[in-house]
Amino acid sequence: MIRFTDVSKSFGAKRVLDHFSLEIPTGQTTVLLGYSGTGKSVALKHIVGLLEPDEGIVEVDGQIVPELSRDDLVRLRSSIGYVFQFAALFDSLSVFDNVALGLRQQRRSEADVAARVAASLERVGLADQGDRFPSELSGGMRKRVGIARAIALEPRYILYDEPTTGLDPVTSAVIDELMVRTKRDLGVTGVVVTHDMRSAFAVADRIAMLYQGRVHAVGTVDEIRRTDDPVVRQFIEGRP
Amino acid sequence: MTDRLNRIGVAQLGFIRRTGRWAADAWRALGLPRIWAPQVIPQMRRLGVDSIPIALFLAVFTGIVLALLASYIFTGAVPLYFVGALVAKTIMMELGPVLTGMALAGRVGANIAAELGTMKVTEQVDALETLAVDVHAYLVVPRTIAATVMFPVVTAMAIAVGVVSGWITATNLLDLSTQEFFKGVRQFYQFKDAWFGLVKSASFGCAIAIMGSLTGLRTQGGAEGVGRSTTRAVVLGCEAILVLDAFWALVLL
Numbered sequence: 456m457i458r459f460t461d462v463s464k465s466f467g468a469k470r471v472l473d474h475f476s477l478e479i480p481t482g483q484t485t486v487l488l489g490y491s492g493t494g495k496s497v498a499l500k501h502i503v504g505l506l507e508p509d510e511g512i513v514e515v516d517g518q519i520v521p522e523l524s525r526d527d528l529v530r531l532r533s534s535i536g537y538v539f540q541f542a543a544l545f546d547s548l549s550v551f552d553n554v555a556l557g558l559r560q561q562r563r564s565e566a567d568v569a570a571r572v573a574a575s576l577e578r579v580g581l582a583d584q585g586d587r588f589p590s591e592l593s594g595g596m597r598k599r600v601g602i603a604r605a606i607a608l609e610p611r612y613i614l615y616d617e618p619t620t621g622l623d624p625v626t627s628a629v630i631d632e633l634m635v636r637t638k639r640d641l642g643v644t645g646v647v648v649t650h651d652m653r654s655a656f657a658v659a660d661r662i663a664m665l666y667q668g669r670v671h672a673v674g675t676v677d678e679i680r681r682t683d684d685p686v687v688r689q690f691i692e693g694r695p
Numbered sequence: 696m697t698d699r700l701n702r703i704g705v706a707q708l709g710f711i712r713r714t715g716r717w718a719a720d721a722w723r724a725l726g727l728p729r730i731w732a733p734q735v736i737p738q739m740r741r742l743g744v745d746s747i748p749i750a751l752f753l754a755v756f757t758g759i760v761l762a763l764l765a766s767y768i769f770t771g772a773v774p775l776y777f778v779g780a781l782v783a784k785t786i787m788m789e790l791g792p793v794l795t796g797m798a799l800a801g802r803v804g805a806n807i808a809a810e811l812g813t814m815k816v817t818e819q820v821d822a823l824e825t826l827a828v829d830v831h832a833y834l835v836v837p838r839t840i841a842a843t844v845m846f847p848v849v850t851a852m853a854i855a856v857g858v859v860s861g862w863i864t865a866t867n868l869l870d871l872s873t874q875e876f877f878k879g880v881r882q883f884y885q886f887k888d889a890w891f892g893l894v895k896s897a898s899f900g901c902a903i904a905i906m907g908s909l910t911g912l913r914t915q916g917g918a919e920g921v922g923r924s925t926t927r928a929v930v931l932g933c934e935a936i937l938v939l940d941a942f943w944a945l946v947l948l
């Protein structure tokens with residue numbers, strides 16, 4: 456369980472999160488919707504301690520993230536996979552080594568690493584691309600390598616930052632399916648940041664909408680679909 | 696007034712805390728050779744070997760100028776074979792290490808800051824953190840070790856080339872024989888001259904790599920930020936060289 460309680464975060468004078476509270480239950484996929492620049496990526500970064508809140512509490516499995524010791528933070532991070540918005544692949548490493556890097560940290564044998572990398576690349580449909588470098592890949596392929604890198608560690612949580620933005624509808628559907636399968640097969644708790652409504656309805660168990668620094672609405676897919684809240688309706692219908 | 700003092704105090708505390716934390720991170724990272732060791736050799740090649748041409752280029756011209764300058768200064772008042780002593784001593788002790796250091800501050804410092812800065816703004820550094828990879832052990836330590844080891848190597852080559860170029864100049868353009876030139880070199884040479892220069896250059900390498908890494912990892916704001924960090928790394932690297940140069944002169948001479 457991931458829990459934000461009254462979290463506020465500012466950059467300079469700009470208050471991005473303003474008493475943001477949200478519970479992300481284990482075993483489900485929670486989609487976080489919101490306009491561009493409302494702080495969805497900022498919220499995700501708090502979960503792995505890349506950012507620390509100015510006020511409020513961020514907890515993962517009952518541990519308060521900013522208060523963790525270095526070793527505990529390392530342990531927590533190895534149980535959370537993070538798929539970055541722009542993939543953030545290491546451009547000096549091949550696709551194989553990108554996926555292998557986190558595994559090698561865990562002192563596994565090279566054979567074990569190779570097997571897991573192969574399995575992860577297979578899962579995202581890039582089994583034969585291990586030798587290529589990130590600069591030689593398309594945007595969609597990079598995103599999938601990013602996902603492979605996150606699932607290779609068999610994390611309990613995966614945070615997806617806009618996994619389908621900028622992709623064609625078919626590739627988006629492939630990635631949606633991948634997220635659903637990952638949850639089903641590996642029992643992963645997912646947090647998906649997106650503004651792609653089709654993707655949101657395809658993968659979500661619960662949907663939360665971030666608006667003006669806090670959670671404006673939260674509910675099951677059906678509740679959100681049927682809501683008559685004007686802000687949410689406008690967003691999901693894409694009206695100007 | 697007290698308000699202003701307070702503010703300065705707070706800023707200074709922040710600086711001290713940052714430096715302290717950085718030192719602690721670096722110390723911890725040194726204890727993780729499993730992560731940094733495999734990268735030291737490639738970094739040595741990239742930061743050191745690739746810098747040899749520019750260093751030697753500088754050394755050739757330094758040797759020529761020094762030989763001519765020495766003969767001009769001495770103008771018959773001092774025996775001409777002193778040219779050999781002056782060329783060898785100044786190149787070994789000062790110009791070799793400092794000029795090579797400055798040139799490599801441009802190349803190595805900028806290279807490190809640009810690479811780490813790009814990794815920072817494209818979230819690759821964040822990605823390393825989420826994969827529980829120690830950023831200092833993975834990025835900073837191998838570069839710092841490589842620069843500390845390779846600067847003296849490159850500097851030694853530059854010194855050799857500089858002296859040879861001074862000798863060629865002296866025998867061809869001045870009225871000096873090879874014997875006389877090397878008589879001057881030998882007569883005043885002390886073993887300390889050589890290691891003094893090399894110790895200095897090792898410290899320059901270490902400082903430049905640390906400045907490059909620090910500014911790189913603190914980059915903010917896209918391509919423009921990377922440009923800013925790169926410039927800053929070069930400036931800080933050159934300043935560090937001058938300060939260290941004076942420091943070693945005070946301590947070791």
Ligand SMILES: Nc1ncnc2c1ncn2[C@@H]1O[C@H](COP(=O)(O)OP(=O)(O)OP(=O)(O)O)[C@@H](O)[C@H]1O
Nearest residue numbers: 466469471489490491492493494495496497498540
């Ligand atoms: N490191 C930072 N320093 C300064 N400002 C930041 C930083 N990170 C985010 N911001 C600011 O916080 C706000 C929210 O950013 P964030 O990236 O979370 O938006 P987002 O909801 O993910 O948007 P998008 O859908 O476009 O990715 C933006 O205004 C951004 O400028």
Ligand SMILES: [Mg+2]
Nearest residue numbers: 495496540616
């Ligand atoms: Mg974002």
